Amino acid sequence: xxxxxxxxxxxxxxxxxxxxxxxxxxxxxxxxxxxxxxxxxxxxxxxxxxxxxxxxxxxxxxxxxxxxxxxxxxxxxxxxxxxxxxxxxxxxxxxxxxxxxxxxxxxxxxxxxxxxxxxxxxxxxxxxxxxxxxxxxxxxxxxxxxxxxxxxxxxxxxxxxxxxxxxxxxxxxxxxxxxxxxxxxxxxxxxxxxxxxxxxxxxxxxxxxxxxxxxxxxxxxxxxxxxxxxxxxxxxxxxxxxxxxxxxxxxxxxxxxxxxxxxxxxxxxxxxxxxxxxxxxxxxxxxxxxxxxxxxxxxxxxxxxxxxxxxxxxxxxxxxxxxxxxxxxxxxxxxxxxxx
Amino acid sequence: xxxxxxxxxxxxxxxxxxxxxxxxxxxxxxxxxxxxxxxxxxxxxxxxxxxxxxxxxxxxxxxxxxxxxxxxxxxxxxxxxxxxxxxxxxxxxxxxxxxxxxxxxxxxxxxxxxxxxxxxxxxxxxxxxxxxxxxxxxxxxxxxxxxxxxxxxxxxxxxxxxxxxxxxxxxxxxxxxxxxxxxxxxxxxxxxxxxxxxx
Amino acid sequence: xxxxxxxxxxxxxxxxxxxxxxxxxxxxxxxxxxxxxxxxxxxxxxxxxxxxxxxxxxxxxxxxxxxxxxxxxxxxxxxxxxxxxxxxxxxxxxxxxxxxxxxxxxxxxxxxxxxxxxxxxxxxxxxxxxxxxxxxxxxxxxxxxxxxxxxxxxxxxxxxxxx
Numbered sequence: 065x066x067x068x069x070x071x072x073x074x075x076x077x078x079x080x081x082x083x084x085x086x087x088x089x090x091x092x093x094x095x096x097x098x099x100x101x102x103x104x105x106x107x108x109x110x111x112x113x114x115x116x117x118x119x120x121x122x123x124x125x126x127x128x129x130x131x132x133x134x135x136x137x138x139x140x141x142x143x144x145x146x147x148x149x150x151x152x153x154x155x156x157x158x159x160x161x162x163x164x165x166x167x168x169x170x171x172x173x174x175x176x177x178x179x180x181x182x183x184x185x186x187x188x189x190x191x192x193x194x195x196x197x198x199x200x201x202x203x204x205x206x207x208x209x210x211x212x213x214x215x216x217x218x219x220x221x222x223x224x225x226x227x228x229x230x231x232x233x234x235x236x237x238x239x240x241x242x243x244x245x246x247x248x249x250x251x252x253x254x255x256x257x258x259x260x261x262x263x264x265x266x267x268x269x270x271x272x273x274x275x276x277x278x279x280x281x282x283x284x285x286x287x288x289x290x291x292x293x294x295x296x297x298x299x300x301x302x303x304x305x306x307x308x309x310x311x312x313x314x315x316x317x318x319x320x321x322x323x324x325x326x327x328x329x330x331x332x333x334x335x336x337x338x339x340x341x342x343x344x345x346x347x348x349x350x351x352x353x354x355x356x357x358x359x360x361x362x363x364x365x366x367x368x369x370x371x372x373x374x375x376x377x378x379x380x381x382x383x384x385x386x387x388x389x390x391x392x393x394x395x396x397x398x399x400x401x402x403x404x
Numbered sequence: 405x406x407x408x409x410x411x412x413x414x415x416x417x418x419x420x421x422x423x424x425x426x427x428x429x430x431x432x433x434x435x436x437x438x439x440x441x442x443x444x445x446x447x448x449x450x451x452x453x454x455x456x457x458x459x460x461x462x463x464x465x466x467x468x469x470x471x472x473x474x475x476x477x478x479x480x481x482x483x484x485x486x487x488x489x490x491x492x493x494x495x496x497x498x499x500x501x502x503x504x505x506x507x508x509x510x511x512x513x514x515x516x517x518x519x520x521x522x523x524x525x526x527x528x529x530x531x532x533x534x535x536x537x538x539x540x541x542x543x544x545x546x547x548x549x550x551x552x553x554x555x556x557x558x559x560x561x562x563x564x565x566x567x568x569x570x571x572x573x574x575x576x577x578x579x580x581x582x583x584x585x586x587x588x589x590x591x592x593x594x595x596x597x598x599x600x601x602x603x
Numbered sequence: 604x605x606x607x608x609x610x611x612x613x614x615x616x617x618x619x620x621x622x623x624x625x626x627x628x629x630x631x632x633x634x635x636x637x638x639x640x641x642x643x644x645x646x647x648x649x650x651x652x653x654x655x656x657x658x659x660x661x662x663x664x665x666x667x668x669x670x671x672x673x674x675x676x677x678x679x680x681x682x683x684x685x686x687x688x689x690x691x692x693x694x695x696x697x698x699x700x701x702x703x704x705x706x707x708x709x710x711x712x713x714x715x716x717x718x719x720x721x722x723x724x725x726x727x728x729x730x731x732x733x734x735x736x737x738x739x740x741x742x743x744x745x746x747x748x749x750x751x752x753x754x755x756x757x758x759x760x761x762x763x764x765x766x
Contacts, residue, residue: 115472118475134448138441138444142512288483292482297485298485498740533753534744600739
């Protein structure tokens, strides 16, 4: 009996399966459900409303997103006759899968038995994987064959040119400070959290993640009062639910990466031996930190308006990009002085 | 059966529609998912932004901080493809009838309609005008709200009534099981509301 | 500035053009002939009246004519901003054609379109004379003319609604 339990546990906690399925799919679904509820509730509180409430008054409307998801799942999926059928169906699915892929290559513990891949160049692999999914938003916009979709897709393409460089540069500044591409070493080197040593790079990374996931001041590709729903105008039912979830899952993946790089990863806890102390607890700490970071991200929705496309691009290149370069320089200086 | 494959080849014949219906019945009935779907749809009635007339001000007030219809789970949304409810606000002129019908046809299938205001019931003060259409002539209406214009509380009440109707009569699960709406006739406009536009 | 002063200014501007003056409580209208309308309007514009506030049509069915009045006023000239002056013309009912004033006052464009669909008055040289609010089937009946009679229906229905 104990052997069977051990077998099941070893299958579940086989690092690629655990990180892709449990943390990546299930964990991000739970976090996304919680975060969207939090976002609606926080926006309502800012506007002096109640927000979702009557669905479960004792839980303050927490199952609201579950209801929305079930409703989307059982709604009709309309594929327009003028759309490109295969791409139209495939694009949101591929985008969703690709957006959680970075989670499968980052370490959630320092115990080498539970690394999904060899960690020597993991920060580069994770950053590379974050850049793949936006292409499928453009594909979705193109396949819909609708003017609003195409405008939304092109806007997404413009925004990519603005944020990608900033994201990569500001997150890589950590590896410049520690002089390694190994995420585990980066996490272990943070006796002081890297956010305190290099707040400029953190701010640049924060802004670039907002841009990458259509966070509110940069919610340009799917701004509702200009282009109806951007690339997702023609999507209905489950496919739209996937599309909407993909942005949040991408934000979750970015948040985990930022937690590892800037917020000390599993920091107060030292992973030991065995599944429980070596894998489960540190990964839960990382996910919890990522959820808190996402809550801060979602607060921007109720505070800010929306930039125009040209304002966002200009701000990104004139202000945030120099900020990222400055953060990188600061990191090199810290490496020279041997702070970390 | 003799075929290109030589001896022993077999062709399995089945009716895809029939098996799809059987699968639907299994999922909706035996697995008790139907009840969950009814519950979910009742608390996720997203109205589409389509303002036909002056009652739209009351529509806006219903979702404003003071009355806050979002607490019932209803969230106004821009795209017709992502919504499942249409709120007809007041008079529908002949030109607007086309927009109402097109929006209705763009919405995905378990979908509901609320007609708001006296004009949407039987014309109101425009009862004998040459330029209006009754909404029940172009789309099937579930709940009517009297008033000129109705108070925001009345609109919220209509949403609650619609929720009660969906959950009590199990409209959505039956709709998904059957493939069409069993308790309501399919309304087809007698004359094409968009004929002026298609020419 | 009161109405008497405004009348003086307009009469000065319209000197040489024959105009019938209709004065009521708080308003004043100058009715000129169809041929002189554009000339009179451009002179009024030179005098400082820079936009059309409203465009009115009255259907005199018994006399067989339409009276069309443009109510103009000013934004830029502060003295004239307080008064509204009407400049108009009359066209026969059986052949309602008149020159457009879009090229004098751009703000008349949509109002002329509306008059076109509700009364069937044809504005010659109008840049974009399409239907604005009505469908072609309804606009054919020219619904605001006096000879369009709205069918009376009982307010209380005795039969259940069909459809």
